[in-house]
Amino acid sequence: DMFLLQDYFYYLNQCILEYEFIYPQVKELAHYGTVEGLNIQKYEPGDGFYEWHQERNGQSTMTRCFVHMTYLNDVKDGGTDFWFQKLTSPAKKGLTLIWPADWTHLHKGQISQTDTKYILTGWLNYRA
Numbered sequence: 001d002m003f004l005l006q007d008y009f010y011y012l013n014q015c016i017l018e019y020e021f022i023y024p025q026v027k028e029l030a031h032y033g034t035v036e037g038l039n040i041q042k043y044e045p046g047d048g049f050y051e052w053h054q055e056r057n058g059q060s061t062m063t064r065c066f067v068h069m070t071y072l073n074d075v076k077d078g079g080t081d082f083w084f085q086k087l088t089s090p091a092k093k094g095l096t097l098i099w100p101a102d103w104t105h106l107h108k109g110q111i112s113q114t115d116t117k118y119i120l121t122g123w124l125n126y127r128a
Helices: 002-022 024-028
Strands: 032-043 064-071 075-082 087-091 096-100 107-109 117-126
Touching (some): 002 024, 002 064, 002 096, 032 064
Antiparallel strands (some): 032 117, 064 096, 075 087
């Protein structure tokens, strides 16, 4: 439904504004915005992104500035681990995370053995 997507982009924009309020330096960067679109991902119990990874790691992803991810359902043991931050975010429906796309924010999904996990994710890319 297109209206649902419009609502999501409104909500995402509010999250980006809050991120820029907390980290005002990012407004000094080159302009960035949504270029690549969105991914809705479904992970069945036992599935997920097991490996530590970053979101900018080569020529095809070099314009990625930030990552955004929204949990679409509650999953008791299905959050996201961040290596250097020594942080695990909970998988709470509606929680949106924004973080830099580089190696400073290596991350991987927690793998729930009991619940299906849904996320909506995408990137904010540098614009020329």
